[in-house]
Amino acid sequence: xxxxxxxxxxxxxxxxxxxxxxxxxxxxxxxxxxxxxxxxxxxxxxxxxxxxxxxxxxxxxxxxxxxxxxxxxxxxxxxxxxxxxxxxxxxxxxxxxxxxxxxxxxxxxxxxxxxxxxxxxxxxxxxxxxxxxxxxxxxxxxxxxxxxxxxxxxxxxxxxxxxxxxxxxxxxxxxxxxxxxxxxxxxxxxxxxxxxxxxxxxxxxxxxxxxxxxxxxxxxxxxxxxxxxxxxxxxxxxxxxxxxxxxxxxxxxxxxxxxxxxxxxxxxxxxxxxxxxxxxxxxxxxxxxxxxxxxxxxxxxxxxxxxxxxxxxxxxxxxxxxxxxxxxxxxxxxxxxxxxxxxxxxxxxxxxxxxxxxxxxxxxxxxxxxxxxxxxxxxxxxxxxxxxxxxxxxxxxxxxxxxxxxxxxxxxxxxxxxxxxxxxxxxxxx
Numbered sequence: 209x210x211x212x213x214x215x216x217x218x219x220x221x222x223x224x225x226x227x228x229x230x231x232x233x234x235x236x237x238x239x240x241x242x243x244x245x246x247x248x249x250x251x252x253x254x255x256x257x258x259x260x261x262x263x264x265x266x267x268x269x270x271x272x273x274x275x276x277x278x279x280x281x282x283x284x285x286x287x288x289x290x291x292x293x294x295x296x297x298x299x300x301x302x303x304x305x306x307x308x309x310x311x312x313x314x315x316x317x318x319x320x321x322x323x324x325x326x327x328x329x330x331x332x333x334x335x336x337x338x339x340x341x342x343x344x345x346x347x348x349x350x351x352x353x354x355x356x357x358x359x360x361x362x363x364x365x366x367x368x369x370x371x372x373x374x375x376x377x378x379x380x381x382x383x384x385x386x387x388x389x390x391x392x393x394x395x396x397x398x399x400x401x402x403x404x405x406x407x408x409x410x411x412x413x414x415x416x417x418x419x420x421x422x423x424x425x426x427x428x429x430x431x432x433x434x435x436x437x438x439x440x441x442x443x444x445x446x447x448x449x450x451x452x453x454x455x456x457x458x459x460x461x462x463x464x465x466x467x468x469x470x471x472x473x474x475x476x477x478x479x480x481x482x483x484x485x486x487x488x489x490x491x492x493x494x495x496x497x498x499x500x501x502x503x504x505x506x507x508x509x510x511x512x513x514x515x516x517x518x519x520x521x522x523x524x525x526x527x528x529x530x531x532x533x534x535x536x537x538x539x540x541x542x543x544x545x546x547x548x549x550x551x552x553x554x555x556x557x558x559x560x561x562x563x564x565x566x567x568x569x570x571x572x573x574x575x576x577x578x579x580x581x582x583x584x585x586x587x588x589x590x591x592x593x594x595x596x597x598x599x600x601x602x603x604x605x606x607x608x609x610x611x612x613x614x615x616x617x618x619x620x621x622x623x624x625x626x627x628x629x630x631x632x633x634x635x636x637x638x
Contacts, residue, residue, distance in 0.1 A: 209582045209611065209623040210367065216345070216359075216620040220317035224378045224411055225272045227282060228311040242309075243290050249305050250297065261304045271312070273377035273405070279306035315355050315378070315411050316347035319592055321614035324428040324536060324601035326440060328360065329461055337365035339605050342407065342462060343612060344426045344442070345620060354422030356412040356444070358462070365606040367624030372408055379405045381412050381465070396468035407462050414446075415467070421449035425479070426457065427600045429537035432485045441510070443470070443493070445478040454480045454495075456511060474505055474513035481534045481601075482510075483545070487570060494520065494534045494547065502532055502549070504571045518571045521563060527553040527580050528561065535560060536601030538570070539609075541627050545570050548611070550598055551580065558596040559583040560613065562630050575634035582623060584616060591616025 230241045252260065269275045280299075283306035287294050294302060328340035340362050347357045361371040384398040401410040414420050424445040431441045442457035446469070454475045458466040469475065480495040493505040493513065503517030523529050528551025535548035545565035550558055559580035566572040584597050599613040609630070611623045 209625040209629075211582075212368075212622040212624060214371075214622055215615075216320055218316055218319050218348075218618065220314045222316050222374075222378055223271060223312045223314050224380045225268075225275065225278050225310055226313040226380060226413070227285070228309050230309075239290055242286065243292075245308055246286065246290065246292070246305055249301065249308060252301075254298075257298075257301050257304055261300055261307070264304065264307045268307075268312070273379055276303055279303040279310065282306035282309050285309075313349060315349040315413075316357065317349050318352060319348040319618050320345055320357075320620055321348070321617050322346045322425045322598055322600050323612035323614065323620050324426055324442070324599075325603040325610065325612055326428045326430050326601065327603070329438070329440070334362070337606055339363045339603065341369075341603055341610075342428070342440075343371075344428055344600075346423075346425055346614075347411070348422075352422070353414065354424045354447070355414070356423050356426050356457075358407045358410065360406075360408050363603055363605045363610045365608060367605075367608045367610065369610055369622065374408050375406065377405075378409050378411060381410055383415055394469060396466050398464060398466050400464045401462075403463075412457075412465065412467075416446070418448045418451075418453060418469070419446045419455075419467075421447035423447075425600050427481045427534075427536050429482050429484045429601070431482065434485075441482055443480045443482055452476075452478050454478060468511060471512040472507075472514035474515060474517065479533045480505070480513075481537045483538050483570070484540065487568070492570060494538065496531070496533045500531045502534060520565075520571060521549070521573060521576065523551065524576070525551070525578055527551050527557075527559050527583075529553055530556070532561075535599045538565060539602065539604050540567070541604070543627070543631060544574055546604075546627065546630065548599060548602055549576075555595065557584065558598055560597055560599065560611075562634065564631065564634060573637045575631070575636050577630075577633050578635045579633070581625070581630065581633055582611070582613065588615045588621065591618030593617035597621075 283302040323345045325343045328342050343359045363369045381399040381401045426442045426444040428442045431439050440459050446455045454470045480493050483492040490506045497503045502521040504520045505515045505517045507513045530552035532551050535550050538545040538547045544567045547563045549561040560582040561577040563576040564574040584595050596616045602609045602611040615621050
């Protein structure tokens with residue numbers, strides 16, 4: 209693999225305006241503290257309220273997009289939550305109340321890692337061989353909460369790529385109002401980005417209780433339903449702070465997303481990666497169902513996986529003796545399904561490998577890499593979790609592969625290679 213120079217790093221300057229939730233402690237029970245805060249703001253004189261609001265705008269207006277509108281929306285939520293009549297309040301005082309119930313959140317201050325990459329739904333205007341792409345990343349912020357962020361760009365057939373720039377402002381995606389009654393551990397949730405916000409400046413935060421600890425390691429794939437009907441499907445780990453489960457992210461335009469749990473016993477594990485099309489009339493996934501080995505799973509339904517799976521690969525070489533797992537969805541080539549893997553060896557060092565699966569019978573492993581194709585060396589060994597390289601997906605552009613990868617749970621690097629070079633590194637499996 210040829211490692212490219214470009215790196216993406218954690219960036220504490222990337223902030224979004226988020227709801228600030230007060231605790232419900234204190235005399236009076238539920239909502240007493242919030243009600244007292246509202247009462248304190250209401251008790252301010254007009255001059256005091258004007259002075260404080262001017263101070264808030266001076267500090268934060270230029271750091272966020274449509275700041276005052278967000279204050280208004282937050283005020284409306286608080287008014288409904290506390291069930292009080294604010295009709296006599298000025299617009300400025302309402303916005304000031306809203307500001308007290310908001311805060312800045314640095315969603316990528318701690319780490320940016322574990323990317324996935326797929327073809328963009330819009331391929332218009334591309335030059336010969338070029339591919340517009342969407343890349344997802346796991347962003348880690350305050351409290352070690354993981355969210356999903358995106359970057360867009362163009363990949364060229366020579367292995368080079370270009371990322372589109374981000375604007376100064378970032379915005380959190382919002383849950384659809386129609387889904388409010390259904391938000392819960394077993395309900396799908398629909399989120400959307402603001403119509404005027406670009407994908408590269410939008411963030412998906414945890415919403416349900418099961419997601420409360422973070423949305424981790426999204427593996428994206430462009431799924432072909434046949435006849436040019438494509439849907440972009442992601443599998444990710446929803447972490448509650450105490451338990452994990454796999455969930456799906458579904459979209460057709462990267463403007464509106466459905467997040468829903470994977471039902472069935474296989475969904476209680478992490479690291480599931482979907483094949484980009486049905487095989488033998490069934491959906492197929494690669495997953496690590498026992499914490500050590502790779503399994504091939506099949507299902508008649510995308511949202512339910514009860515299959516125990518067929519053992520696909522066991523650790524065979526020293527660099528993967530601890531465990532192996534997938535590193536994104538399999539990629540179809542003329543030679544078969546190319547599957548990126550990760551192996552964990554001595555000193556818990558993570559490295560990338562690959563395998564080739566039969567096109568018609570992906571339970572048959574044709575070949576696999578006997579040595580790592582990419583491993584952490586030099587400065588890439590240092591980070592929040594040292595000695596780790598890890599990816600959640602690669603992009604095939606002609607015969608070249610663009611591989612974004614996480615560096616020691618701290619940053620993102622990029623590498624490029626060819627299908628032929630990967631095949632040359634593999635050894636045949638009996």
